[in-house]
Amino acid sequence: MEFRYEIEGGNFSRAGHASSAVKKILKQLNVDNKVIKRVVVALYEGEVNVVAHAEKGSMMVDIDEQRIRIRIEDSGPGIPDIDLAMQAGFSTASAAVREMGFGAGMGLPNMKKNTDQMHVTSEVGKGTQVEMITWFRQ
Amino acid sequence: MAEQQFYHALKVNNDLCFGCTHCMNVCPTGAIRIRDGKASIRKNWCIDCGDCMKACPVDAFYIEQDDFDKIYHFKYRVALVPAVMIGQFPSNISESEIFSVMRELGFTHVFQTEHTVDVIHELMLEEARSATDKPLISSFCPAVVRLIQVKFPSLVDQIMHVKPPIDTSAIFFRKKLQDEGIPDEDIGLFYVTPCAAKIAIVKSPVKDRPSPVNGVINMDFLYNKVLHGIKNRSGSSTRSPGDNLPNLGPKHISWSLTNGEAPYMKGRCLAIDEIHNVIDFLERVENDEIQDVDFLELRACDESCAGGVLVVGNRFLTAERLRKRAQLFKDIHGMPDDLVPYRDYMKSRVTVETPEPRSMLMLDTDTGVALQKMEQVRKFMCYLPGIDCGACGSPNCLSLARDIVQREAQLSSCVFIQRTMEKHRKLHGDHAIRIIEKTWGKDRLDKDCTKIGAKDEGS
Numbered sequence: 182m183e184f185r186y187e188i189e190g191g192n193f194s195r196a197g198h199a200s201s202a203v204k205k206i207l208k209q210l211n212v213d214n215k216v217i218k219r220v221v222v223a224l225y226e227g228e229v230n231v232v233a234h235a236e237k238g239s240m241m242v243d244i245d246e247q248r249i250r251i252r253i254e255d256s257g258p259g260i261p262d263i264d265l266a267m268q269a270g271f272s273t274a275s276a277a278v279r280e281m282g283f284g285a286g287m288g289l290p291n292m293k294k295n296t297d298q299m300h301v302t303s304e305v306g307k308g309t310q311v312e313m314i315t316w317f318r319q
Numbered sequence: 320m321a322e323q324q325f326y327h328a329l330k331v332n333n334d335l336c337f338g339c340t341h342c343m344n345v346c347p348t349g350a351i352r353i354r355d356g357k358a359s360i361r362k363n364w365c366i367d368c369g370d371c372m373k374a375c376p377v378d379a380f381y382i383e384q385d386d387f388d389k390i391y392h393f394k395y396r397v398a399l400v401p402a403v404m405i406g407q408f409p410s411n412i413s414e415s416e417i418f419s420v421m422r423e424l425g426f427t428h429v430f431q432t433e434h435t436v437d438v439i440h441e442l443m444l445e446e447a448r449s450a451t452d453k454p455l456i457s458s459f460c461p462a463v464v465r466l467i468q469v470k471f472p473s474l475v476d477q478i479m480h481v482k483p484p485i486d487t488s489a490i491f492f493r494k495k496l497q498d499e500g501i502p503d504e505d506i507g508l509f510y511v512t513p514c515a516a517k518i519a520i521v522k523s524p525v526k527d528r529p530s531p532v533n534g535v536i537n538m539d540f541l542y543n544k545v546l547h548g549i550k551n552r553s554g555s556s557t558r559s560p561g562d563n564l565p566n567l568g569p570k571h572i573s574w575s576l577t578n579g580e581a582p583y584m585k586g587r588c589l590a591i592d593e594i595h596n597v598i599d600f601l602e603r604v605e606n607d608e609i610q611d612v613d614f615l616e617l618r619a620c621d622e623s624c625a626g627g628v629l630v631v632g633n634r635f636l637t638a639e640r641l642r643k644r645a646q647l648f649k650d651i652h653g654m655p656d657d658l659v660p661y662r663d664y665m666k667s668r669v670t671v672e673t674p675e676p677r678s679m680l681m682l683d684t685d686t687g688v689a690l691q692k693m694e695q696v697r698k699f700m701c702y703l704p705g706i707d708c709g710a711c712g713s714p715n716c717l718s719l720a721r722d723i724v725q726r727e728a729q730l731s732s733c734v735f736i737q738r739t740m741e742k743h744r745k746l747h748g749d750h751a752i753r754i755i756e757k758t759w760g761k762d763r764l765d766k767d768c769t770k771i772g773a774k775d776e777g778s
Contacts, residue, residue, distance in 0.1 A: 182693060197606055200606055201602060201606060204606065205680070208472075208678060208681065209682045209693060210681070210682070210686050210689040210690060211678070211681040211683065211685070211686055211689055214472055214676065215473070217473060218605075221605070221606050221607065225606050225608060244690065245690070246687040246690060317686060
């Protein structure tokens with residue numbers, strides 16, 4: 182089953198809407214609470230990344246009996262050095278964004294920690310794509 | 320899934336319920352459906368918050384209580400009274416007057432529910448020191464605990480493991496009276512409740528341990544009796560308010576109000592009241608959006624227990640009176656003297672296990688089946704109008720879609736779908752009326768000039 186959510190760049194007040202919606206779906210499917218929690222943490226981080234850095238983005242969610250696959254795509258600045266971005270604490274966020282409680286440099290590392298598989302591709306000046314898979318049963 | 324149901328004190332009086340949508344629309348867990356013209360509550364979804372009772376235009380909801388005469392089954396008749404009981408009286412009626420009249424009504428002892436708050440507070444601080452999963456959530460409000468069980472099952476581990484004051488005080492006073500030489504079977508402890516949720520704790524005791532409370536009396540009932548007693552008497556009561564009424568301090572007096580617990584906990588603590596505010600915040604906690612909060616005081620009612628459905632007085636005035644009283648006794652600190660020797664006895668008896676998650680959201684326990692059902696729900700939503708009028712007897716279109724999938728309703732329950740079916744000659748007008756009568760009761764659409772707002776209202 183597929184779901185699609187649009188993410189608006191720069192609108193922090195709406196950050197979390199897509200992850201909330203996915204959370205509600207997983208609860209209805211009787212997915213284990215701990216798995217839901219991991220998925221939602223990763224999704225929320227991913228959503229905030231798009232809001233913080235990109236002009237716009239979308240989240241495609243595909244769920245079957247075994248797993249959830251999420252693809253987040255954005256049109257934005259892209260990531261010049263993905264390995265560096267994956268390091269805990271590395272951040273390019275502006276002071277204004279940090280003041281709002283975002284931009285601590287934990288986004289991508291936290292997402293990786295909370296998913297079973299994650300793959301990031303990016304093109305500078307165009308955008309970033311993150312694909313994550315989490316299995317319902319470990 | 321429905322092996323063991325919650326106990327509920329909240330009931331519908333079918334003679335009074337005439338079938339409207341007020342309760343169904345306000346229920347925060349979507350637990351109400353209208354069938355055969357009456358509201359019916361889904362037992363596993365209801366959290367006893369009382370919002371339906373507050374919204375009902377014809378007072379068709381009631382809270383089941385014990386017969387007042389039941390107190391006479393016991394030689395020693397103890398009333399356990401929460402602070403909000405006092406708070407709702409006008410300020411010219413004193414606390415001792417209220418307690419005196421309660422003794423005239425037949426109670427041998429009147430005790431205050433918040434008497435044991437210090438024991439609870441100590442246990443909460445201890446638990447907070449060792450907890451890793453933050454924020455911790457107070458276990459004070461039973462409606463909130465149930466809300467988390469049914470709607471936020473992933474957060475049950477964060478609920479604190481301390482019993483609420485009603486339980487702890489009942490355990491303490493029972494033990495104290497026993498130690499004074501009174502046989503256990505002679506002690507009748509009656510809790511004066513401000514809401515439906517607190518009754519549920521009394522009536523559903525944990526495991527094999529019997530409840531320390533013998534019965535429940537609704538606060539509105541006792542308020543009327545006490546006020547009647549005061550108004551119909553010249554002069555003040557001849558009965559003493561009782562010798563076991565130590566003045567409690569500000570912490571005790573305001574514990575059941577909003578910001579009653581939060582100021583006494585360590586770190587970053589928040590107090591949130593009113594069920595929709597609580598739901599909104601828990602939604603964020605569950606998403607891990609809320610960082611660095613240590614403790615959450617969550618209460619189902621606006622103005623916390625002062626806004627309980629059985630509290631007669633205006634909730635703002637009730638809270639004001641208690642805050643003034645707390646100010647008056649601001650120099651009283653610490654545990655009441657008679658509780659001190661029982662500190663260890665109490666602490667070993669007032670902890671509870673983690674409440675089990677009871678998600679009401681799942682479409683099926685089997686993920687594969689649930690996925691199929693969800694596909695069907697989404698398909699039905701393509702046809703349902705999204706008006707959320709409730710005329711089908713479910714609170715909104717999505718609920719109807721889920722009810723259809725769970726075989727508890729049909730697509731033709733929707734009045735707009737009926738019109739479309741009639742237009743395409745797939746449904747006869749008479750049949751449509753029969754469907755509506757199935758939801759709203761027979762002859763529900765007949766002319767009736769006695770309904771609220773109509774020509775002969777009330778006659």
